[in-house]
Amino acid sequence: MTAVEERLHPSPGPPGKDSARRPKKAVASDDGVILQVRGLRKVYEVEDEKVVALGKISLQIKKGEICCILGTSGSGKSTLLNIMAGLEKPTRGHVIIAGREVTAMSEKELAVFRRQNIGFIFQSYNLMPQDTALENVAMPLVFKGVPKKEREARAKKMLARVGLKGRMKHRPSQMSGGQQQRVGIARAFISQPPVVFADEPTGNLDSHTTTEVMEMIVRMARRYHETLIIVTHDGDIARYADRIVRLVDGAIVSDTENVSVVPREEPETVDQPAQTQSKRTKPLADSKQGQNQTKG
Numbered sequence: 614m615t616a617v618e619e620r621l622h623p624s625p626g627p628p629g630k631d632s633a634r635r636p637k638k639a640v641a642s643d644d645g646v647i648l649q650v651r652g653l654r655k656v657y658e659v660e661d662e663k664v665v666a667l668g669k670i671s672l673q674i675k676k677g678e679i680c681c682i683l684g685t686s687g688s689g690k691s692t693l694l695n696i697m698a699g700l701e702k703p704t705r706g707h708v709i710i711a712g713r714e715v716t717a718m719s720e721k722e723l724a725v726f727r728r729q730n731i732g733f734i735f736q737s738y739n740l741m742p743q744d745t746a747l748e749n750v751a752m753p754l755v756f757k758g759v760p761k762k763e764r765e766a767r768a769k770k771m772l773a774r775v776g777l778k779g780r781m782k783h784r785p786s787q788m789s790g791g792q793q794q795r796v797g798i799a800r801a802f803i804s805q806p807p808v809v810f811a812d813e814p815t816g817n818l819d820s821h822t823t824t825e826v827m828e829m830i831v832r833m834a835r836r837y838h839e840t841l842i843i844v845t846h847d848g849d850i851a852r853y854a855d856r857i858v859r860l861v862d863g864a865i866v867s868d869t870e871n872v873s874v875v876p877r878e879e880p881e882t883v884d885q886p887a888q889t890q891s892k893r894t895k896p897l898a899d900s901k902q903g904q905n906q907t908k909g
């Protein structure tokens with residue numbers, strides 16, 4: 614893994630002894646389903662002790678859905694997210710994203726797959742320290758072979774969208790935590806990957822900045838019709854999701870539609886946006902095309 618790859622998709626640690634059981638063929642995705650989790654189990658072995666981090670998790674997430682995985686510390690949220698994103702192998706079970714079996718891929722295949730299909734937002738931002746905000750945001754486009762001029766133009770637009778028009782040349786150490794996370798958001802969405810994962814994206818931020826950052830993440834996801842999976846221990850964060858999946862001790866204890874999702878209206882950006890498109894989002898029922906009618 615290169616340093617850049619490590620920042621974008623950091624490995625959670627050396628792979629365990631356990632290995633995934635693999636079906637022979639890639640499984641096609643069901644109608645409208647972008648991510649499928651089937652019978653996922655993760656057991657860590659530390660010395661003689663076994664820790665069951667995930668019991669038997671099955672889950673389906675639809676394209677364009679904003680799903681929050683909510684649970685207390687140690688409930689298995691990061692383990693689940695890391696396995697879904699192909700950063701860790703399960704002991705048993707399968708993860709299929711956009712019809713491709715992530716759990717059956719080699720490390721090499723995974724690295725390519727993640728670059729093409731997955732965006733990440735991290736609690737600790739994971740920006741390249743020596744690169745400017747502009748360079749950090751443009752990075753995913755390098756992997757996609759986008760020419761430099763176009764990369765810069767698109768990164769500038771994204772930075773303006775997250776209210777950082779005046780911070781393009783700043784390095785991470787020259788920005789506040791909230792600003793760094795906005796760079797992280799712009800980077801996660803710039804290549805419009807099919808799925809964006811966020812692990813405690815506001816864990817290092819104060820409550821005011823948390824609101825700003827969450828509204829921004831959700832606005833981006835809605836704007837690009839992205840599938841967004843947020844894991845958090847914070848019930849306030851869950852308010853932003855269409856769907857809330859609760860984890861307790863590595864098991865799903867509830868999976869509900871969030872009928873009072875916020876924000877319903879698109880707030881203004883802090884800085885001047887690159888273009889003032891729709892000031893209002895459509896009502897949720899219209900814009901989401903009733904996709905939360907059924908749950909997997």
Ligand SMILES: Nc1ncnc2c1ncn2[C@@H]1O[C@H](COP(=O)(O)OP(=O)(O)OP(=O)(O)O)[C@@H](O)[C@H]1O
Pocket residue numbers: 626657658659664665666684685686687688689690691692693846
């Ligand atoms: N590499 C590892 N080796 C052994 N046990 C682990 C490892 N990673 C996680 N665990 C254990 O698995 C369980 C789930 O951990 P996980 O990190 O997924 O929790 P979490 O819900 O993300 O918690 P937090 O909110 O504190 O980040 C915990 O009991 C933890 O101790």
Ligand SMILES: [Mg+2]
Pocket residue numbers: 690691692
């Ligand atoms: Mg965690």
